[in-house]
Amino acid sequence: MPKLDLAKAPVKTGSIYPEPYAAQMVGRSSIRLGELAGLTQFGVNIVTLEPGAVASLRHWHLREDEFGMVLEGELTLIEDEGETIMRPGDCAAWKAGVANGHRFVNRSDRPGKFLIVGTKSPEEVATYSDVDMQIHIAGGKARFTYQDGSDWAGHRDRAPKGENNG
Template identity: 75%
Template sequence: MPKIDINAAPVKTGSIYPEPYNGQMAGRRSQRLGEHAGLTQFGVNIVHLEAGAPASLRHWHLREDEFAMVLTGELVLVEDAGETVMRAGDCAAWQAGVPDAHRFINRSQAPASFLIVGSKAEEEEATYGDVDMKIHISGGKARFTYHDGSDWSGPRDLAASGIAPKGDSK
């Protein structure tokens, strides 16, 4: 197995979220190690977060497992059950199909990073816990909907839709 040149891996900044959520991902970038190595069955990324930056909106995956390990700094893991401070060497994992919306936030004053490994299902759906939005991935293309399956056209009030947000809604 050839050694991977981490510095040659493609870097992605921000997210694929529609606005206004993409704008909330400032200070986030990820090195696409799995893509760089040509892996097709699972993704491997190092996510770098500047002070105050979130890694994502809180979400859970229908078909994909996820594993994360903090590499540097201190992050806060926000899940349905609450918050956990995570430091270098701490790990977390989420099974596909278990509705526990989660995300990392860097609430420290210094940069932090984590390794994220996840399976790559050909058809995937992720549900966002604090906003009325889902992502559907098929054939490498993303489509956003509301929780009820109707096409997404912009943020709408969760209370009016009957969906109560859980945990950190920042």
């Protein structure tokens, strides 16, 4: 395949999250390089975060590995263990099945960019660490549930750990 023309890559803005979480993704966009190249086994995106923007809700994947590398600016990586300042060239990786919720946040006054590469498992479950929600991917379709597996019916406050979330 010849050199990819980034100007021809699809750009995704917004989120597939249900409200109120979709509104929290303002200021995030991603250049879909894997889609441009026709890749089917893994995704490759360059994500831009405007000042104050977040990349996602904190999450972890059951079947998909992820790798992230900061390309521009200064981003904060938030994981279960705490926060880490990430600058160009800094990398992080998350192994499938390890329950370490993670996300990038831009707390600086300039845009930041990072490369994200991840497995494209045909069936996947991602769990959101700070809210009572999961996403289930199967057959190319996404379905949101609460963490107990019941169908999503809207935001509900999360009970403290160890208590029933229903």
